[in-house]
Amino acid sequence: MEPFAHRHLLDIEGLTRAEVERILDTAEAFFEVSRRPIRKVPTLRGKTVINLFYESSTRTRTSFELAGKRLSADVINMNVSVSSVSKGETLQDTCRTLEAMHPDVVVIRHWAAGAPSYVASRVDCSVINAGDGMHAHPTQALLDAFTIRKHRGTLENLIVTICGDVAHSRVARSNARLLRLFGCEVRVVGPRTLLPTAVDSLGVRVYDRLDEALQGVDVVMVLRIQSERLQGALLPSLREYARTFGIGSKQMALAKPDAIVMHPGPMNRGVEIESAVADSDRSVVLDQVEAGVAVRMALLYLLAGEATESPAMGEAG
C-alpha cells in the first residue's frame, strides 16, 4: 500500500472513501493501545505537536493532547484566546512564531472558517483542523464514523438523522459529507431557523417534523443547542425546543429497535436530549469520547510521518 496521500487534514471534502476507511482501520489498532496497562507507545518520540486553540474547548483539546502523549510526542498547548489575540498578534505573525518552533503537527481550532487552511499554507508542517467556525470539524466526523462502524458493523447504507442546530454546526456538515461517501441516507431536522439555507448541497433530506425524521433510522445524532442562539431570535425558548425537538425515550421508539444515539458533547440534559436517553444503553456518547483519542492518534501517526509533497485533504484538486 502506498503512503498516506495527504499532508494536512482540513476537511472531509477531498478525502476518498478508501482514505476514510484507512484512517478508521488505523484507529482500530490505536484503540487497543488505550486499553493496555501501559497506555503509551514510542512511535512519535521526538515529534512535536502544538495545539493552537483560538476557541476554548476542553474535550477536543484534551483528546488531542492525550492522543499525542500516548504516541510519545511532545505536546504543547497554546491557548491563544487568552494570549496573543488579546495582545493584538495577527494570525500571520502567529504562523511565523510557530514556524520558528519547528513543530511537526499543528492542531488548530479557530472561530473563523478557513483559518486552518490559511495556517496550512504558511507553515512547513502538517495541520489538523480541530474545528473552524461553521465550516468543518473533520476529526469529530471521523470519530463518529468510527463509533457507528463499531456499533453497527458497517457504515454503508445506514439512515442517519442529525437533529438540532444544523445551520451553525460544523459537526453536522462534516458528518453529512462523510456519511454520504458511504451511501448513507442523511436526514436533518430542527426548527427552520436552525436549518441551513443551502441544505441540498450536502445531499441531505430536510425534515420539519421530528417524528417523521426518526422513522426507521439506524443512528440519531443529537447536536448541542447553544443558548447564544436565543439572543439572535432564532429560537424562542429552550423549553419550546425541548418539547418539539428534544430526544426522549418516546422519540427513540420511532427509530430502529437497535438504533444508537450520539452527541458530540457537552450535553444539555433536558434540552436536546433527555437523561433517560443519554444514560440508556442506546447512548454511545462515552464510546465517542474513547473513539476520539484513537482516531486522533491514527491521524497524528499518518500525518506526522516523513513530510511528503502531497495535497492537503480538503483542498480542491
Place this chain on the structure above:
Amino acid sequence: MAVAILEATSGIEDLTLVGIRRGGVALAARIADEIAQAEGKAPPVGTVDISLYRDDAATALPNPKIGPTDIPFDVSGRHVVLIDDVLQSGRTVRAAIECLQDHGRPARVWLAVLCDRGDRELPVAPDFVGRTIEVDDRGRLDVWIDAAGPDRVVLTEGE
C-alpha cells in the same frame, strides 16, 4: 522446536507464546498445537505488531497497515517465548521486546525463530533456531506456513 522449548523453559504452567506479526503468528499457533499434543494442554498464545515500536517509526513513512496486538493474558512473572519466522537484523525482536514490556514484566523472555539468516545489526541472539541459513544481503528468504498451502522456505539469490 516445541520439545526444546518445553525442556528449556520451566514447564507448561508459566509458559506463554507470542507470535510477531505477521510471519510469527502461524508459527506460534503451530508450536502451541505441538505442545498441546505433548502435554495435553496448550499454552496461551498472543500476537504483537511492532509497527508502533519500530526504531524508524518517526522518520520512515507510516506503516500503511497496523495489525492488532493481542495479548489476552498477563505476561507479568511468566515465561514468554517470542516467535518469528525469520531473524535477520534483530531490530524487529528489539521492538517486540519493548512492546511486550508495555504489557507487563515477564520473568523471562525467550526467542524462537524458524530461520536465522544472520546479518545482525543489534546484539540479539535466538534461544531456539529451526535452521540457520546463509543468505547474502541481497538475497530474499520467504517463508510460508499457513493453511493455504504446503510449508515452504524459498531462498532467492540476489543478482
